[in-house]
Amino acid sequence: MRTLYHFNGGVHPPTNKSQSTQSPIAQAGVPSRLIVPLHQHAGNSAKPTVQVGDRVLKGQLFGMPEGSVSSAVHAPTSGTVAAIDMQVVAHPSGLPDLCVSLIPDGMDEWIARASTDYLTTPPDELRQLLRLAGVVGLGGAVFPSDLKLRPGKHKINTLVLNGAECEPYITCDDMLMRERADEIVRGAEMMRHMLDAHEVLIGIEDNKPEAISAMQKAVDAGPFSKMAVIAVPTIYPGGGAKQLIRVLTGIEVAAGIRSIDLGVQCFNVATAYSAHRAIEHGEPLISRIITVTGNVQQAQNFEVLIGTPVNALVALAGAKADTNGYIMGGPMMGVPLPSDQVAVTKATNCIIASSPVLFPPPLPALPCIRCTRCAEVCPAELQPQDLYWYARAKNFGKAQEFNLFDCIECGACSYVCPSNIPLVQYYRFAKSEIWANEREKEAANLARERHEFHLARIERDKQDKADKLAQKEKAALAAKTAAAGTEANAIDALRAQVREIAHPEANLPKE
Amino acid sequence: MLTALLVMSLIALLLGSVLGFSALKFKVEGNPLVDKIDAILPQTQCGQCSFPGCKPYATAIAAGEADINRCPPGGEEGIHKLAELLGREFVPFGEDTAAPKPKSVAIIDESTCIGCTLCIQACPVDAISGAAKQMHTIIEAECTGCELCVAPCPVDCITMVIIQENISTWKFQSPEFSAASASRIITSMSQTT
Numbered sequence: 001m002r003t004l005y006h007f008n009g010g011v012h013p014p015t016n017k018s019q020s021t022q023s024p025i026a027q028a029g030v031p032s033r034l035i036v037p038l039h040q041h042a043g044n045s046a047k048p049t050v051q052v053g054d055r056v057l058k059g060q061l062f063g064m065p066e067g068s069v070s071s072a073v074h075a076p077t078s079g080t081v082a083a084i085d086m087q088v089v090a091h092p093s094g095l096p097d098l099c100v101s102l103i104p105d106g107m108d109e110w111i112a113r114a115s116t117d118y119l120t121t122p123p124d125e126l127r128q129l130l131r132l133a134g135v136v137g138l139g140g141a142v143f144p145s146d147l148k149l150r151p152g153k154h155k156i157n158t159l160v161l162n163g164a165e166c167e168p169y170i171t172c173d174d175m176l177m178r179e180r181a182d183e184i185v186r187g188a189e190m191m192r193h194m195l196d197a198h199e200v201l202i203g204i205e206d207n208k209p210e211a212i213s214a215m216q217k218a219v220d221a222g223p224f225s226k227m228a229v230i231a232v233p234t235i236y237p238g239g240g241a242k243q244l245i246r247v248l249t250g251i252e253v254a255a256g257i258r259s260i261d262l263g264v265q266c267f268n269v270a271t272a273y274s275a276h277r278a279i280e281h282g283e284p285l286i287s288r289i290i291t292v293t294g295n296v297q298q299a300q301n302f303e304v305l306i307g308t309p310v311n312a313l314v315a316l317a318g319a320k321a322d323t324n325g326y327i328m329g330g331p332m333m334g335v336p337l338p339s340d341q342v343a344v345t346k347a348t349n350c351i352i353a354s355s356p357v358l359f360p361p362p363l364p365a366l367p368c369i370r371c372t373r374c375a376e377v378c379p380a381e382l383q384p385q386d387l388y389w390y391a392r393a394k395n396f397g398k399a400q401e402f403n404l405f406d407c408i409e410c411g412a413c414s415y416v417c418p419s420n421i422p423l424v425q426y427y428r429f430a431k432s433e434i435w436a437n438e439r440e441k442e443a444a445n446l447a448r449e450r451h452e453f454h455l456a457r458i459e460r461d462k463q464d465k466a467d468k469l470a471q472k473e474k475a476a477l478a479a480k481t482a483a484a485g486t487e488a489n490a491i492d493a494l495r496a497q498v499r500e501i502a503h504p505e506a507n508l509p510k511e
Numbered sequence: 512m513l514t515a516l517l518v519m520s521l522i523a524l525l526l527g528s529v530l531g532f533s534a535l536k537f538k539v540e541g542n543p544l545v546d547k548i549d550a551i552l553p554q555t556q557c558g559q560c561s562f563p564g565c566k567p568y569a570t571a572i573a574a575g576e577a578d579i580n581r582c583p584p585g586g587e588e589g590i591h592k593l594a595e596l597l598g599r600e601f602v603p604f605g606e607d608t609a610a611p612k613p614k615s616v617a618i619i620d621e622s623t624c625i626g627c628t629l630c631i632q633a634c635p636v637d638a639i640s641g642a643a644k645q646m647h648t649i650i651e652a653e654c655t656g657c658e659l660c661v662a663p664c665p666v667d668c669i670t671m672v673i674i675q676e677n678i679s680t681w682k683f684q685s686p687e688f689s690a691a692s693a694s695r696i697i698t699s700m701s702q703t704t
Contacts (some may be wrong), residue, residue, distance in 0.1 A: 037679070093681040392687060425686040432682040440682070447554035447655045450636040451564060
């Protein structure tokens with residue numbers, strides 16, 4: 001039996017998972033219109049490669065990755081590109097972003113797909129393949145997977161596969177593990193091969209016995225010697241990457257350090273599944289499993305094409321009459337959607353229909369009484385009460401000193417706060433203010449540099465002009481003297497000629 | 512008596528030469544206070560402070576020749592930061608300074624542009640590209656929104672466009688706002704009932 005470790009704090013909110021695990025994963029089908037955002041991953045937005053009116057095939061490239069941190073975006077089905085314009089996307093701001101709208105033709109015609117043998121292909125080519133297949137982390141951070149599969153300076157010892165799925169209501173990873181365990185495990189083996197990792201640890205919370213046994217069966221069936229399925233205690237946020245790494249390996253990933261520098265890398269189970277689809281079947285990431293739950297008739301998991309509008313997806317589960325909004329993600333970390341017309345993206349793991357009964361409006365916030373219950377539950381071992389204090393006072397420098405950026409925004413502090421203070425919202429506010437300040441500072445530095453160069457250039461031009469003028473004057477003077485010299489010579493020559501003509505005998509050889 | 516005098520003057524000479532040497536050796540180039548002030552100023556180089564750029568204004572502040580409330584692009588936040596740095600009281604914007612405006616970027620109407628290069632010469636950060644009798648255009652990422660190019664344009668083809676918020680520049684609001692507005696609603700409701 002493996003020794004498991006603990007992380008600080010954590011909470012036990014009601015899981016509400018059983019509602020959506022009663023029936024198997026259903027196909028959501030093809031909606032009448034798909035809206036595919038070009039920025040679905042961390043890093044730069046993809047650059048569009050199609051034009052309005054183009055007929056595209058399923059899996060055809062919509063957008064090329066731009067820059068080192070970026071990923072590709074693809075057509076989820078065959079059809080015609082209806083528009084490439086700004087559409088409201090699944091983002092808390094409710095602001096529009098560049099999207100490709102696709103009218104499906106119903107034929108669902110694939111591009112040519114090829115299988116790649118991961119054992120004979122160099123890892124660099126595999127990484128490029130994943131980048132062009134748009135494979136990103138499906139646990140929520142949507143970070144391009146090819147970048148995480150690049151071994152660092154240190155030897156990778158452990159590949160952690162994250163199947164903990166700690167957040168209430170969400171069951172998409174659970175159902176994926178129950179139904180498609182063999183493909184997840186094969187994907188994990190490919191990742192292990194690319195990282196040249198020593199072992200693979202699959203962490204699953206012990207409230208998912210079906211998933212644990214399915215994954216165990218898949219591991220036993222294959223020739224995977226260094227792979228283990230490990231049941232971890234159910235506690236929120238046990239599925240955070242740093243928290244799961246801590247529980248499984250005992251390694252604590254310190255502030256400002258990436259786990260890969262300590263020889264550990266962590267991927268979500270759904271990411272391993274899509275990596276397998278991309279390498280083994282040549283299929284880019286164009287669909288994912290999404291839990292539709294909350295205030296609906298029949299909560300269930302669906303395999304959904306990326307770009308499906310939320311209202312079309314929720315219609316399959318049947319939203320109840322008193323639904324007053326939709327949350328993307330879970331109740332702890334999710335964000336309210338600006339509209340039910342926005343499309344699901346690679347980051348969408350769950351859609352919760354909310355109602356006043358299910359999620360009553362928050363009680364008014366009372367003053368902080370510094371009870372430090374938030375500090376007791378904080379999985380990042382921060383001092384949330386101090387961070388709150390500084391964020392509220394807009395003392396961002398001090399908030400950073402208290403390691404604001406180690407906060408994973410899990411919401412455990414807000415969950416236990418007896419004064420109902422929306423703590424995480426304060427941290428998000430402080431973080432975005434700090435980022436904005438940094439952007440401004442960078443812009444100011446650039447402007448300063450350019451202005452200084454501008455002044456230097458003007459000075460240099462002036463100097464050049466003065467130099468040129470001086471040179472010209474000098475040249476003119478020289479030419480003048482030279483000209484004067486030649487004139488004198490010419491006169492001398494003429495005189496000699498005249499002399500010669502006048503006294504031809506003078507030059508004759510003397511006899 | 513003589514020995515004591517000799518020893519004392521020797522020590523004085525020694526220390527004096529050490530001080531003199533270090534004054535030369537560790538001389539601080541420029542005024543560090545000017546750089547600190549310059550770091551707070553927004554580097555628009557717009558000249559609205561009546562100085563020809565941010566650095567000259569910073570130099571004037573450091574020399575005590577200018578007040579700290581002359582930079583509209585820096586906003587009131589900028590005045591607060593300067594006040595904190597210099598240990599002074601906050602002063603609101605004066606009557607003669609322009610009101611702060613939202614951050615904007617200059618846009619050239621390229622069909623009207625006659626290629627006179629006057630705006631290129633006016634731009635303090637070389638953010639306009641073009642050549643004589645060729646169309647000019649603004650490198651938006653490098654434009655500070657100083658408006659110095661607007662006036663010289665003989666055909667008035669440059670307009671200032673306010674920068675709109677997009678997904679990558681959007682900021683989370685402080686919950687304070689919503690809490691404050693909620694409490695205001697509650698008080699107004701209790702007043703009416």
